[in-house]
Amino acid sequence: xxxxxxxxxxxxxxxxxxxxxxxxxxxxxxxxxxxxxxxxxxxxxxxxxxxxxxxxxxxxxxxxxxxxxxxxxxxxxxxxxxxxxxxxxxxxxxxxxxxxxxxxxxxxxxxxxxxxxxxxxxxxxxxxxxxxxxxxxxxxxxxxxxxxxxxxxxxxxxxxxxxxxxxxxxxxxxxxxxxxxxxxxxxxxxxxxxxxxxx
Amino acid sequence: xxxxxxxxxxxxxxxxxxxxxxxxxxxxxxxxxxxxxxxxxxxxxxxxxxxxxxxxxxxxxxxxxxxxxxxxxxxxxxxxxxxxxxxxxxxxxxxxxxxxxxxxxxxxxxxxxxxxxxxxxxxxxxxxxxxxxxxxxxxxxxxxxxxxxxxxxxxxxxxxxxxxxxxxxxxxxxxxxxxxxxxxxxxxxxxxxxxxxxxxxxxxxxxxxxxxxxxxxxxxxxxxxxxxxxxxxxxxxxxxxxxxxxxxxxxxxxxxxxxxxxxxxxxxxxxxxxxxxxxxxxxxxxxxxxxxxxxxxxxxxxxxxxxxxxxxxxxxxxxxxxxxxx
Numbered sequence: 001x002x003x004x005x006x007x008x009x010x011x012x013x014x015x016x017x018x019x020x021x022x023x024x025x026x027x028x029x030x031x032x033x034x035x036x037x038x039x040x041x042x043x044x045x046x047x048x049x050x051x052x053x054x055x056x057x058x059x060x061x062x063x064x065x066x067x068x069x070x071x072x073x074x075x076x077x078x079x080x081x082x083x084x085x086x087x088x089x090x091x092x093x094x095x096x097x098x099x100x101x102x103x104x105x106x107x108x109x110x111x112x113x114x115x116x117x118x119x120x121x122x123x124x125x126x127x128x129x130x131x132x133x134x135x136x137x138x139x140x141x142x143x144x145x146x147x148x149x150x151x152x153x154x155x156x157x158x159x160x161x162x163x164x165x166x167x168x169x170x171x172x173x174x175x176x177x178x179x180x181x182x183x184x185x186x187x188x189x190x191x192x193x194x195x196x197x198x199x
Numbered sequence: 200x201x202x203x204x205x206x207x208x209x210x211x212x213x214x215x216x217x218x219x220x221x222x223x224x225x226x227x228x229x230x231x232x233x234x235x236x237x238x239x240x241x242x243x244x245x246x247x248x249x250x251x252x253x254x255x256x257x258x259x260x261x262x263x264x265x266x267x268x269x270x271x272x273x274x275x276x277x278x279x280x281x282x283x284x285x286x287x288x289x290x291x292x293x294x295x296x297x298x299x300x301x302x303x304x305x306x307x308x309x310x311x312x313x314x315x316x317x318x319x320x321x322x323x324x325x326x327x328x329x330x331x332x333x334x335x336x337x338x339x340x341x342x343x344x345x346x347x348x349x350x351x352x353x354x355x356x357x358x359x360x361x362x363x364x365x366x367x368x369x370x371x372x373x374x375x376x377x378x379x380x381x382x383x384x385x386x387x388x389x390x391x392x393x394x395x396x397x398x399x400x401x402x403x404x405x406x407x408x409x410x411x412x413x414x415x416x417x418x419x420x421x422x423x424x425x426x427x428x429x430x431x432x433x434x435x436x437x438x439x440x441x442x443x444x445x446x447x448x449x450x451x452x453x454x455x456x457x458x459x460x461x462x463x464x465x466x467x468x469x470x471x472x473x474x475x476x477x478x479x480x481x482x483x484x485x486x487x488x489x490x491x492x493x494x495x496x497x498x499x500x501x502x503x504x505x506x507x508x509x510x511x512x513x514x515x516x517x518x519x520x521x522x523x524x525x
Contacts, residue, residue, distance in 0.1 A: 009223070022222040026465045028438030033222065036476055039506055042498060108439060109225040110465025113329050117439070154329070171225075173319045173331040179224035 002107045002119070005030050006063045006184035011053035019045065025183045026108045027117065064106060064184030069151065069166050071100065071142050071189045072197040077165035080130065084144070084161050087127050096191060098122045099142075099163060104149060104187040109179065114153040114171030116181035121147045133159035140166045142189070151181075164189075167197050200347040202253075202268070202310070205294065206261040207341050210419070213314050213333035214307075216249040218322035222464045228444070229324045229332070232256075232419060232460050232483035233305050235377050235512055236274035240309035242519040243271030243286045243374065245358040250313030251323035253339070255306045257486050259297025260339070262308075266291045268347070269311035269355035275303025275379050275484060284373040288359040303379040304486035311355040312348035326461060327419065361524050370522070374515055377508070378480045384410045384490040387478040390501055392447060392470035394437065402429040406471060407493050411455070415487045419461040422482065424491070428453030431469060439467040445474035445482075459483065477504035 002025075009025035012032065019040075022033035032046055073096035075081060085092040104118035121144055129145040134157065137143070141152040143160030150160055153170035170180045181187065204211075214237065217230025231237035231254055238248035259277050264270075267290055272283045278298035281287045283306070289295060300306070316323050316334055325333025334343060348354070364371045395403065405427045414423035429449050442448070446458045448468035457474060458466075460483075472493065474482065482491065 021219040024222045024441045024464060026439055026441045028440035031441030031443065033443065036505060037509060042502065108465055109223065110439065111225065111463055113225045115225050173329065178320065183223050
């Protein structure tokens with residue numbers, strides 16, 4: 001369903017409907033945010049927007065871009081890797097390898113600017129969230145829970161299992177493209193060493 | 200051209216009417232908690248409604264003006280050394296002292312030409328959780344020097360002299376604030392949220408029958424509403440969905456949260472209601488301890504209320520423009 005939501009969101013976005021201020025795809029639906037000045041019938045207008053978008057639905061391959069994210073899975077950056085490995089009965093190295101080999105898709109961005117929820121985690125790595133969230137997870141932390149993975153854009157509190165860290169800046173409001181990830185992006189992780197991380 | 204902060208207020212930030220078009224990458228619109236009061240404050244100094252102003256919350260600051268500056272303080276009736284809800288030309292070196300408000304929680308201090316911080320993603324609004332916008336992406340502190348536009352003094356004098364019905368350094372009229380609550384509990388219109396039907400009947404009733412108190416943990420992101428705990432028939436996981444200004448979510452502890460200007464753009468908690476846009480600015484005028492009740496309505500009523508509020512604002516803006524001879 002999310003793939004369809006992403007295609008629909010892209011089609012609505014591309015049409016730049018004047019009465020809309022934001023088009024937000026999420027796991028469980030698509031939000032059309034109207035400007036408050038809009039004086040027409042919201043239900044009719046929304047249906048019209050969706051109908052017009054359905055006429056020009058982009059093929060799935062046109063949704064999102066390819067993004068590669070270097071990740072260091074060194075224990076220094078991966079406070080939960082050993083625990084995850086124990087829970088899924090694999091060696092930590094194998095957990096890192098399987099995570100880095102996956103092909104992911106940005107299903108939704110939310111929680112914080114640039115904070116992407118990505119689907120496609122290998123089912124053998126599916127673990128629940130930590131019982132107690134960490135008060136602060138460093139920016140760039142790569143974490144997993146259930147069958148999803150995320151990269152924390154800021155140092156924030158979080159309950160996902162941290163298994164690595166990227167040196168990339170995930171969100172910078174002053175960049176031309178502030179968010180590294182966009183809706184529907186296809187994401188790959190590339191395993192790097194600590195030396196590469198710090199260079 | 201600057202304003203210096205001699206003593207900061209409680210939660211003072213630079214805000215305009217927000218940044219739009221970035222919610223799909225997780226950036227909330229943010230902006231003034233009470234956009235009506237912010238628009239009026241701007242209009243009172245001859246600005247467009249969307250210029251950046253200083254948002255004052257619960258306790259105001261002491262400020263010093265480097266040059267003659269045309270200012271307006273609009274919103275909750277804060278005690279202040281200038282009259283509120285009208286343009287005032289403050290002289291260079293003036294110390295403006297703003298205290299507390301007997302009613303309401305927020306006011307906006309607008310200056311001719313606006314606050315001249317760099318726009319980020321099309322807005323000067325401060326977004327504290329992301330650390331961007333406004334002055335360094337943070338609340339204003341003691342000693343901060345707030346930049347105004349280069350020509351602010353000229354603009355201030357020129358605009359003040361064009362005003363009709365002047366009296367000393369101000370005018371003989373004022374605009375009524377539109378959003379400050381006269382009495383509590385404040386009644387807020389709500390649409391049924393996506394998950395309203397999944398709450399048990401007792402909770403559905405309690406939601407509209409109870410008086411809710413705004414909890415101390417409330418901020419620009421959301422207001423926690425203290426009252427009876429709300430529960431769903433089945434507590435199955437729901438898919439994270441989009442959220443909106445005024446969405447009322449209910450986390451598993453049963454305490455509803457009304458999402459305010461700096462809300463998260465998506466959420467995984469069940470949504471029991473959506474506060475009508477017309478009433479969100481009024482809710483923003485309550486501080487911790489303030490009380491509200493909810494009245495369910497349909498989309499048609501919510502739309503009518505929203506357009507009525509906008510019309511009333513437009514009428515006020517036209518009236519103010521007339522005073523400037525426009």
